[in-house]
Each structure stands twice: as C-alpha cells, then as structure tokens.
Amino acid sequence: MICVALLFSTAALKAPKSDGMKNELIFTAQWQTGLFKPGDDVGALNPHVYRPEEFAVNDLVYEGLTAWDNTSPGVDGVFDTxxxxVTGALATSWVTNxxxxxxxxxxxxxIKFSLRKGVTFHDGQPWNAAAAVANFNHVVGTAARARKGFHDWYGLVFAMSSWEEVSEYEFKVTFSHYYSAAERELSQIRPFRMISPMQLPDIDSEGLSCTETFKNWGSYKCVGIKAPYGTGPYKIAAKRLANAATGASRLLPAQNFSAVCGVRDKARFTVCEYGPNETVSELIFEKFADYTPTPTIVMPTFDKAIMRAYPDHGAVKAALEDGSLDMAYGLSTLSPS
Structure with a gap:
C-alpha cells in the first residue's frame, strides 16, 4: 500500500484503510520545521506545554472538550453563531447564558458542558468533571491562575475566571466577560487536551507552577507529567532511540519519557537527555482498544502505527516506492518536485 496525504491532517491515522495484508501502519509526517527527521522529538508528550512537536501527534493521543469540524454548524445546529x-469530543453538548x-x-x-460518558483514559482512569477540573488546574494553575502567562498567545486563559464540577458529567467554565471564541479555542491542539489526572503532579507544588521563574524567564525545570496517557484513539507505547555511533537501537517505554524529559520554561519547550549519540528514530503507537468514538473520530483500524524519521525527501520517496513506508502526510514530507 502506498498513500501520500498532502493535507496536514491526522484523520487518515484515525480511520486508515487496511490493505488486508498487515495490521500495522508505517507513516511519516510533517514536523514543525519540515520533515520528521532523526533527532526530532516529542519530549514527554505533555499536552499542556509546547514543543517539541505537539502538532503531529497530539490528536492521536489526546482529546479536548470540543473538536474542529469545518462542516459543523455547532451544537445549536445554526451557522453564524x-x-x-465545532463539534463535541469529550463533551457531547453545551449550553451558555x-x-x-x-x-x-x-x-x-x-458555558456548561455535558461530558461524554463511558470514556476512560489509557491508564484506566475514568473521564468525568473531576478530571476536567484537574486538567484545567494543571494548564492554568490554581485559582490564582499562576500559569496563565505561560499561554499568553491566545485570549482564552485570560477571559476565564473559574471552572467547576457541577455534577459527575457536567463541567462549567465561567468567564469575566462574554468570550465568543471559547468553543473554538478549546478545540485547538494544545493546551486544553485532557490527560489522566493520575499522571499529573501536585498542582500546588512550586516545581509545577514555577511562578517566580516565569517572571524571571530562567532555565528552571518545572515538574512534568508522569506518563502521556490521554483518551485518544492511539496510545503512545515507546520511542525507538538509535545510536549513531554503534548502529544499535533500544526502546524507551512511554512511562519513562518524563524521567529524561523536563520542561524548560525559558522557551516553553521540552528538552530530553538520552544516552550518548542517541536520537529518536521512531515513535510507536498502539490502538486503544477501549476508545470511545466521537462524531469526527471512528475506531482505529490498525493495531499499531509507527511514525518513522527520514533524513530527507528522497528517502521518503524511496521508502514509499519500495513499500517500507505506507503513508506520508503533510506538505513538507515530499519535495515540491
């Protein structure tokens, strides 16, 4: 099977068509700076911070309250509102005042959200309003909103004044003023994607909030997540680390990502420290058997999806032609020629 997807979308990974010969998909994708190359990384895959590369993989592992759908009139069924x-993801519907x-x-x-029932995180924890509160606390900080400046690229975090659990499956967000973009901004690839509360650090710890460090823009390492477990159609299983000096490789399990990857707040990016001469060559995802399909995402077909790094466009083209690569998606995976 050879498939070249020229639109930067993860839809093909969520419902790929099997060729009936194998239950594994080998793919590569557009990266922030172009082609996914050896040495590029996803860090700890923390959905609440920035780079390396949340764009290419967050949709596979994490979901938000809402999802983007350019054909949808929204839950009210009327355009120009x-x-x-926007359509529902971890929320099925919502009402406003x-x-x-x-x-x-x-x-x-x-805005009061009715949450999707029967959803579990990759570690077996339930999705509910308490989980939503824990995630909002981790993104923005405690009631003092100590981390809102960390997300100063858009207005949502500054417009929100509080969030609360109304009931087990009702979650309410209150704003200081009318904010028309709220539902759309909650659908974005980060930072309001949901991770299992069991994988979050103590929200009140100085290591997490880094309040003074944010003010000073130092190089302090904030406390990160324990493991990258969301509710998405795939769960990340491991990174393959290749040793350029010896040619050997090893797998780093997902639950160990955070042990070697810390958040450096000066650039808001994640830095990972592997062994000498080691770089990431593959990201390995496994189908989440307990995934609960949404209006825009169906149950994955493949049991495993492997995102493979290539040194240049020529290597991608050659791999597609010899059958070792099934799919390349994103405008930068192949050269214009």
Whole structure:
C-alpha cells in the first residue's frame, strides 16, 4: 500500500484503510520545521506545554472538550453563531447564558458542558468533571491562575475566571466577560487536551507552577507529567532511540519519557537527555482498544502505527516506492518536485 496525504491532517491515522495484508501502519509526517527527521522529538508528550512537536501527534493521543469540524454548524445546529465549525469530543453538548449576558453585559458569561460518558483514559482512569477540573488546574494553575502567562498567545486563559464540577458529567467554565471564541479555542491542539489526572503532579507544588521563574524567564525545570496517557484513539507505547555511533537501537517505554524529559520554561519547550549519540528514530503507537468514538473520530483500524524519521525527501520517496513506508502526510514530507 502506498498513500501520500498532502493535507496536514491526522484523520487518515484515525480511520486508515487496511490493505488486508498487515495490521500495522508505517507513516511519516510533517514536523514543525519540515520533515520528521532523526533527532526530532516529542519530549514527554505533555499536552499542556509546547514543543517539541505537539502538532503531529497530539490528536492521536489526546482529546479536548470540543473538536474542529469545518462542516459543523455547532451544537445549536445554526451557522453564524459562536460554535460554528465545532463539534463535541469529550463533551457531547453545551449550553451558555448568552441571552442573559446580551441583555445585561455586566453578568459573567458561562458555558456548561455535558461530558461524554463511558470514556476512560489509557491508564484506566475514568473521564468525568473531576478530571476536567484537574486538567484545567494543571494548564492554568490554581485559582490564582499562576500559569496563565505561560499561554499568553491566545485570549482564552485570560477571559476565564473559574471552572467547576457541577455534577459527575457536567463541567462549567465561567468567564469575566462574554468570550465568543471559547468553543473554538478549546478545540485547538494544545493546551486544553485532557490527560489522566493520575499522571499529573501536585498542582500546588512550586516545581509545577514555577511562578517566580516565569517572571524571571530562567532555565528552571518545572515538574512534568508522569506518563502521556490521554483518551485518544492511539496510545503512545515507546520511542525507538538509535545510536549513531554503534548502529544499535533500544526502546524507551512511554512511562519513562518524563524521567529524561523536563520542561524548560525559558522557551516553553521540552528538552530530553538520552544516552550518548542517541536520537529518536521512531515513535510507536498502539490502538486503544477501549476508545470511545466521537462524531469526527471512528475506531482505529490498525493495531499499531509507527511514525518513522527520514533524513530527507528522497528517502521518503524511496521508502514509499519500495513499500517500507505506507503513508506520508503533510506538505513538507515530499519535495515540491
């Protein structure tokens, strides 16, 4: 099977077509700086921070309350409203007090989400409103919102004033003012993707909030996640580390990512420290058998998906032609010629 996907989308990985010959997909993808090459990395795969490369893989492992769908009129079924092009993911529907705020702009604006039931994280923990609260706390910080400046590239974190568990499957976010982009911004690839609360560090620890360090933009390592377990259609199993000096390779299990990868807040990027001459050559994903399909994501077909690094476009082309690579997606995986 040879498939070249020129649009930067993970849809093909979520519902690929099997050729009936194997139950494994070998693919490569567009990276932030171009082709996924040896040495590129996903760090600890923490969905609440930035780079290396959340864009290529976060959709496989993590989901948010909402998802982007450019054909959807939103839960209200009407175009030209706030939730255009948004559909439910870990939330099935939501209501707002927009009419009341329109009549009295001094009122705080809120959105109440009804959460998808029967969903579990990759470590077996249940998805519910308590999990949503834990994730929002980890993204933005405690009630003082000590980490909102960490996400200063968009307005959502500054508009939010509180979030709470209304019931087991109802989650409410309150804003200081009407914020029309909320549903769309919650669908973005990061930082509001949900990870198992069991994999989060103590939210009140100084190592996590790094409040003073953020102000000083130092090089302090903040406490990261324990393991990258989301609710997505695939769970990441391991990284393959290749040794350029010896030609040998070894697998680093996902539960060990955080032991060698720390968050450096100066650049908001993750830095990993492997053995001498070791770089990432593959990312290995396994089908999540207990995945709960959503309106936009069906149950994966392949049991395993391996994202392989290639040194250049010519190597990608050759691998597609000899059958060792099944799919390349993203505009930068092949040269224009």
């Amino acid at each position: 706030d939730d255009d092009f 927009y009419d009341a705020v329109k009549a009295d702009p001094a009122l705080p604006y809120w």
